[in-house]
Amino acid sequence: ALTLSNVRKVYGSDDQQVVALDDVDLTVDDEEILILIGPSGSGKTTLLTVAGALLRPTSGLVDVGGTDVTDLGDKELARFRRDQVGFVFQSVNLVPFLTAKENLLAVRQLGGGRIDKAAKARANELLDELGLADRAGNLPSQLSGGQKQRVAIGRALMNEPALVLVDEPTSALDSKLGRQVMELLHREIKSRGVSAIIVTHDDRVLDFGDRTVEIVDGVLQA
Amino acid sequence: ALTLSNVRKVYGSDDQQVVALDDVDLTVDDEEILILIGPSGSGKTTLLTVAGALLRPTSGLVDVGGTDVTDLGDKELARFRRDQVGFVFQSVNLVPFLTAKENLLAVRQLGGGRIDKAAKARANELLDELGLADRAGNLPSQLSGGQKQRVAIGRALMNEPALVLVDEPTSALDSKLGRQVMELLHREIKSRGVSAIIVTHDDRVLDFGDRTVEIVDGVLQA
Ligand SMILES: Nc1ncnc2c1ncn2[C@@H]1O[C@H](COP(=O)(O)OP(=O)(O)OP(=O)(O)O)[C@@H](O)[C@H]1O
Ligand SMILES: Nc1ncnc2c1ncn2[C@@H]1O[C@H](COP(=O)(O)OP(=O)(O)OP(=O)(O)O)[C@@H](O)[C@H]1O
Ligand SMILES: [Mg+2]
Numbered sequence: 272a273l274t275l276s277n278v279r280k281v282y283g284s285d286d287q288q289v290v291a292l293d294d295v296d297l298t299v300d301d302e303e304i305l306i307l308i309g310p311s312g313s314g315k316t317t318l319l320t321v322a323g324a325l326l327r328p329t330s331g332l333v334d335v336g337g338t339d340v341t342d343l344g345d346k347e348l349a350r351f352r353r354d355q356v357g358f359v360f361q362s363v364n365l366v367p368f369l370t371a372k373e374n375l376l377a378v379r380q381l382g383g384g385r386i387d388k389a390a391k392a393r394a395n396e397l398l399d400e401l402g403l404a405d406r407a408g409n410l411p412s413q414l415s416g417g418q419k420q421r422v423a424i425g426r427a428l429m430n431e432p433a434l435v436l437v438d439e440p441t442s443a444l445d446s447k448l449g450r451q452v453m454e455l456l457h458r459e460i461k462s463r464g465v466s467a468i469i470v471t472h473d474d475r476v477l478d479f480g481d482r483t484v485e486i487v488d489g490v491l492q493a
Numbered sequence: 494a495l496t497l498s499n500v501r502k503v504y505g506s507d508d509q510q511v512v513a514l515d516d517v518d519l520t521v522d523d524e525e526i527l528i529l530i531g532p533s534g535s536g537k538t539t540l541l542t543v544a545g546a547l548l549r550p551t552s553g554l555v556d557v558g559g560t561d562v563t564d565l566g567d568k569e570l571a572r573f574r575r576d577q578v579g580f581v582f583q584s585v586n587l588v589p590f591l592t593a594k595e596n597l598l599a600v601r602q603l604g605g606g607r608i609d610k611a612a613k614a615r616a617n618e619l620l621d622e623l624g625l626a627d628r629a630g631n632l633p634s635q636l637s638g639g640q641k642q643r644v645a646i647g648r649a650l651m652n653e654p655a656l657v658l659v660d661e662p663t664s665a666l667d668s669k670l671g672r673q674v675m676e677l678l679h680r681e682i683k684s685r686g687v688s689a690i691i692v693t694h695d696d697r698v699l700d701f702g703d704r705t706v707e708i709v710d711g712v713l714q715a
């Protein structure tokens with residue numbers, strides 16, 4: 272479960288301040304998929320990065336599975352994120368010198384784990400379900416936009432995180448693939464009982480969530 | 494006008510070859526907006542980069558406004574692209590150390606032009622129509638995904654190019670902003686009589702085009 276209490280995020284200082292998150296209260300239960308929508312610039316990515324402990328809020332509390340992440344030091348925070356959070360960034364962010372499959376396996380290594388048979392089987396299975404079996408050995412520069420996005424989704428699911436945060440998973444995908452990806456995400460999240468927030472402005476994604484919340488100018492709408 | 498004749502693009506060599514474009518014939522007239530759709534990995538971005546002279550085809554001809562760009566040397570090609578082509582990349586590609594407004598003005602400088610009053614007025618007008626007036630002084634790292642995408646669109650229109658190539662303009666935008674951006678693109682293209690290809694998998698974009706063409710596995714569908 273994830274809880275944000277009175278979370279505020281302000282960028283900039285003095286006269287050029289942007290209140291990206293304005294007193295946000297939000298709870299996402301285990302096994303719950305929350306869909307987050309809102310206009311461009313409304314604070315969706317900011318909310319996701321704060322929830323995933325990638326960004327410290329200006330004030331307020333962030334609780335992930337009982338741990339107050341706003342209270343952890345940088346080193347503990349890094350370890351926490353690595354083990355507990357699966358994040359799909361809006362701008363993808365793959366390791367440029369690793370192939371699609373290596374990008375997935377690297378997550379296991381970062382977790383201090385070894386790349387054993389189970390890890391490889393998991394990576395192959397995810398790549399297969401994402402329609403990337405024949406691109407597994409390619410570098411990001413050799414992949415299309417939608418292929419890169421799918422690798423990023425596979426990478427976020429690799430280590431079976433407790434919290435899955437996805438920033439616009441279908442933005443580079445056509446309807447058919449978008450559906451395939453959402454079905455995979457839905458299956459993974461429900462079968463492992465984790466919490467998930469999926470940011471999107473694709474109406475077709477709404478059906479895959481348990482609840483939809485809208486944010487406008489940093490304020491969650493009732 | 495733009496004409497692709499018998500265009501073929503093959504990536505890789507020997508046993509790991511990908512035929513990204515397979516004998517493509519396509520003409521886009523002046524003032525015509527062509528919408529290009531197709532599954533992820535089907536060759537849309539490749540077609541766009543070949544049409545915009547950013548990538549040389551493996552074989553075939555690319556004619557832009559009467560110039561055979563497949564026949565130009567690298568230096569002439571760079572100058573041609575700079576003056577004749579407005580390109581919005583799928584992964585945005587803004588200059589990270591320039592603000593939104595500076596990213597637009599830089600295009601004028603690259604063209605050997607000076608940043609005069611007219612250039613600044615043009616930049617301000619575009620930013621305004623893209624809903625970015627209050628973000629003009631921000632760096633890309635301080636902008637949301639949809640805001641960056643809009644800056645990229647403004648930048649492609651800055652120098653009034655003869656050929657406008659846009660790779661998924663609304664992927665990071667909600668419906669309302671997506672419509673606003675498409676109306677701007679439509680207005681700009683029609684009023685200047687240029688040719689345009691817009692790649693998308695957003696059905697709402699289809700209404701803004703004069704014609705829709707689908708590509709599947711590198712082959713244009715009749
Ligand atoms: N440098 C490269 N080396 C090898 N294969 C490549 C390279 N660049 C692209 N490809 C492959 O060529 C095919 C077409 O890629 P392209 O980027 O044109 O697709 P696309 O239609 O734009 O896809 P998307 O909708 O996902 O953006 C894909 O299968 C891709 O993996
Ligand atoms: N480092 C920063 N400095 C200043 N302002 C910032 C910074 N990062 C983001 N912002 C601003 O905070 C607001 C919220 O940004 P955010 O990225 O969360 O929006 P978003 O809802 O994800 O938008 P999109 O749908 O376009 O991706 C935007 O107005 C953005 O310009
Ligand atoms: Mg965002």
Ligand SMILES: [Mg+2]
Nearest residue numbers: 415416538583
């Ligand atoms: Mg593409």
